[in-house]
Amino acid sequence: MADTQSDKIPVTVLTGYLGAGKTTLLNRILSQPHGKKFAVIVNEFGEIGIDNDLVVGADEEVFEMNNGCICCTVRGDLIRVIDGLLRRKGDFDGIIIETTGLADPAPVAQTFFVDEEVQAKTRLDAVVTVADAKWLSDRLKDAPEAKNQVAFADVILLNKTDLVTPAELNEVEARIRGINPYAKLYRTQKSEIDIAKVLNQGAFDLDRILEIEPAFLEEDEHDHHHHDHEHGPDCGCGHDHDHEHHHGLHAVHDSEMQSVSFSTDKPLNPEKFFPWVQQLVATEGPNILRSKGILSFKDDPDRFVFQGVHMILDGDHQRPWKADETRASRIVFIGRKLDAEWLKNGFLSCEA
Numbered sequence: 256m257a258d259t260q261s262d263k264i265p266v267t268v269l270t271g272y273l274g275a276g277k278t279t280l281l282n283r284i285l286s287q288p289h290g291k292k293f294a295v296i297v298n299e300f301g302e303i304g305i306d307n308d309l310v311v312g313a314d315e316e317v318f319e320m321n322n323g324c325i326c327c328t329v330r331g332d333l334i335r336v337i338d339g340l341l342r343r344k345g346d347f348d349g350i351i352i353e354t355t356g357l358a359d360p361a362p363v364a365q366t367f368f369v370d371e372e373v374q375a376k377t378r379l380d381a382v383v384t385v386a387d388a389k390w391l392s393d394r395l396k397d398a399p400e401a402k403n404q405v406a407f408a409d410v411i412l413l414n415k416t417d418l419v420t421p422a423e424l425n426e427v428e429a430r431i432r433g434i435n436p437y438a439k440l441y442r443t444q445k446s447e448i449d450i451a452k453v454l455n456q457g458a459f460d461l462d463r464i465l466e467i468e469p470a471f472l473e474e475d476e477h478d479h480h481h482h483d484h485e486h487g488p489d490c491g492c493g494h495d496h497d498h499e500h501h502h503g504l505h506a507v508h509d510s511e512m513q514s515v516s517f518s519t520d521k522p523l524n525p526e527k528f529f530p531w532v533q534q535l536v537a538t539e540g541p542n543i544l545r546s547k548g549i550l551s552f553k554d555d556p557d558r559f560v561f562q563g564v565h566m567i568l569d570g571d572h573q574r575p576w577k578a579d580e581t582r583a584s585r586i587v588f589i590g591r592k593l594d595a596e597w598l599k600n601g602f603l604s605c606e607a
């Protein structure tokens with residue numbers, strides 16, 4: 256990794272559908288005796304930030320990135336607020352962004368990858384999603400944002416456990432796992448949780464990808480759902496899309512979120528892998544919410560780690576492979592309408 260992540264100010268993004276318990280969690284974080292100071296950005300119209308009176312206005316600025324994909328949007332207002340915060344460096348130990356219940360976390364996360372100034376001084380630590388145990392199952396059916404929030408999460412609080420039966424709780428947890436098997440999941444009431452389980456997760460740090468995702472190591476290969484070849488107009492970024500940009504014109508609420516992962520013990524050829532993955536996220540990026548991988552390249556003594564949000568990829572050599580370590584390449588995609596067989600064949604075709 257090029258830069259020292261630990262010098263950067265950690266940013267935690269809190270998401271969750273309307274009324275799930277985000278504000279309750281935020282108040283808990285702020286009132287626990289941790290001796291830390293957080294800057295809080297509340298991304299909701301009319302709502303006042305708890306610390307520093309920060310408010311991000313209602314009309315968000317959205318601009319199109321060079322590659323023309325409308326889902327790679329970053330919030331200009333968010334960048335401005337963070338820039339303002341950074342000018343008063345030393346005032347706080349972390350930034351917490353509470354997003355509106357209807358927001359997709361991807362554009363917020365992308366802000367920390369694409370804006371140079373922001374990227375130089377902050378690091379996205381984790382996306383924390385609060386899920387309402389009573390209503391999540393219903394929202395997964397009718398609200399694409401709710402599904403995106405679960406799919407994107409690094410940490411999930413399955414909250415309001417007091418409002419459901421144990422059987423219902425197991426059912427909703429299984430639904431969450433079907434969408435996102437990688438996130439850490441905690442059952443909570445009134446968002447009660449040790450903040451050490453929420454903050455400083457390092458989920459977006461390349462060198463901690465494995466620690467945060469033990470399942471990544473254990474499972475050789477799985478694909479959870481059926482796969483199809485259709486492409487829908489919904490990239491899940493929460494913005495209204497011009498249908499001309501996409502092939503499909505049908506309703507998208509039936510689209511399935513899924514995760515697929517593959518591994519191979521054969522070393523990869525970087526000259527095959529990079530063009531493949533770059534082309535993949537350029538074309539399938541709207542459907543791919545998160546991608547992560549640990550790679551073993553032929554004749555390369557170092558592990559290569561990468562991750563992505565939609566079509567933005569970030570990766571670097573991490574550390575030398577240890578002598579007793581299996582040199583395997585593993586890759587995971589979380590998204591919708593992923594063609595698992597096609598992805599797997601593409602990945603395996605990168606073998607050296």
Ligand SMILES: Nc1nc2c(ncn2[C@@H]2O[C@H](COP(=O)(O)OP(=O)(O)OP(=O)(O)O)[C@@H](O)[C@H]2O)c(=O)[nH]1
Nearest residue numbers: 272273274275276277278279356414415444445446
């Ligand atoms: N029964 C029950 N109620 C809860 C629990 N956690 C939070 N609540 C209540 O649920 C309501 C919504 O909680 P908030 O923390 O405001 O939720 P939010 O996600 O910030 O809501 P929005 O900002 O409107 O999206 C409040 O009245 C909370 O007191 C819980 O575990 N059980």
